[in-house]
Amino acid sequence: MSVVTRFAPSPTGFLHIGGARTALFNWLFAHHHGGRFLLRIEDTDLARSTEEAVDAIINGLKWLDITWDGDAVSQRSRMERHAQAARRLIDEGNAYHCYASPEELAEMREAARREGRSPVYDGRWRDRSPSEAPAGVRPVVRLKAPREGDTRIDDLVQGEVTVANRQLDDMVLLRADGTPTYMLAVVVDDHDMDITHVIRGDDHLNNAFRQLQLYRALGWEPPLFAHIPLIHGADGARLSKRHGSLGIEAYRDQGILPEAMCNYLLRLGWGHGDDEIIDREQATSWFDLDGVGRAPARFDVSKLLNVNAHYLRACDDKTLADLVSDRLRRSIPAPLAPDADARILKGMASLKLRAKTVAELSEMAHFYALDRPLPISPEAATLLTDDTKGLLRDLTQDLRNHTQWDGPSLESEVREFAGTRQPKARKLGEVAQPLRVALTGSKVSPPIFEVMEILGREETLARLTDVFE
């Protein structure tokens, strides 16, 4: 039997970190076993599901390169099939109509709580004759669940978990308006889609028992379950918007690379020895459920950033340069310098060693993209004194006679200038820092002689002249 997994988000918001990891694990597991990975949108909650959320989820998955086989299935489109399954259960005596009012239900729960019992429905309509039905009340359909014994699941991550059936009540299958509940829909869809492994957050662990009962009532072979721990925020509490747990696209906007995000997510709750940097191919061959931990993991931005820095360094210059040029065009109101793209590309190799995100990279590439006159940051401007401006004037004069314009030759030229052509010998740093300020507008930049080479003779001289004139 070939493996079939699925990711089944409800489109009530963006694709968040936890969902992305669940999707990744499902994808990896399916591909590891040469199986298929499906996508199903659980949009049965008509009130809360939105088209925007569907798009956000799909775009997020595409960005992460988590591809699904076949078309995404809309759960909503299958409502008739779900209802049909419920009707069959009624016909076979495994489900029944329940006319209990919301008030009755609330009372039941309250009473149970008072008496220290699990707050469950007491099954009062289980065996009553339909003739006793109150007039004018539309019933829900409930599963006639077993009342004795235990229900046990053999979870691939959590191990064997057992719960007493009296803790579980007769769950609602069809609402009073005839629409299917989540419990019914998931079971019917997973069965119809031939899902073999249900890998999902462990907030569903308790649902698994009820779903198992449903599978049995329907006479279907249940899938294998794997409930993975949830991701928590840095404070150990459940991840929420308050923690900056935004949609996955927010991380894209911050300049996280999708490969880095996947690598980070993979290592969150899963380990393979001491390995840290694991690409998709390697992950596919290594991934298995027994490597998944059982304790919730905390989301740690600094590690994400570190992994991202790694992927940034490994990424090819052209790809990054395009990303950066794009960002700069959007963030800088004035047109970029004519040579901006070429300079950014040439400078990328050393720029990318210094950044943790594409956003930072863009920040650092700023000075390559801008046209003259270059703005000088306030703290950098403090290095421009009468003394250093004089120094730069002399250096510029010197450089005008220098024709060979490459990093190494410029470096030896400037070293010589600093050491021997000044009234008193200067340390290289005394010249290099003001030079850096003049050429980049900042006290921090890639190696300054490399910058000179990339900027070119004319631009370098012009930027220098701007400073002391």
Next chain:
RNA sequence: GACCCCAUCGUCUAGAGGCCUAGGACACCACCCUUUCAAGGUGGCGACACGGGUUCGAAUCCCGUUGGGGUCGCCA
């Protein structure tokens, strides 16, 4: 409250009875390198929640305590 799950450095984890005076990574600190910032290199700080068992021997097995998390909807 009831039920279920979990528990190794601040964080992610390695560890499946002796290989553990507990390993790696991130973060942090120091030093080296150095024209700045990084990167890189070297070193440092730092954990088996607690208490009982079992065993010649326990981070690893069992029980309890504590702590954390999850679920208890005609939401998904």
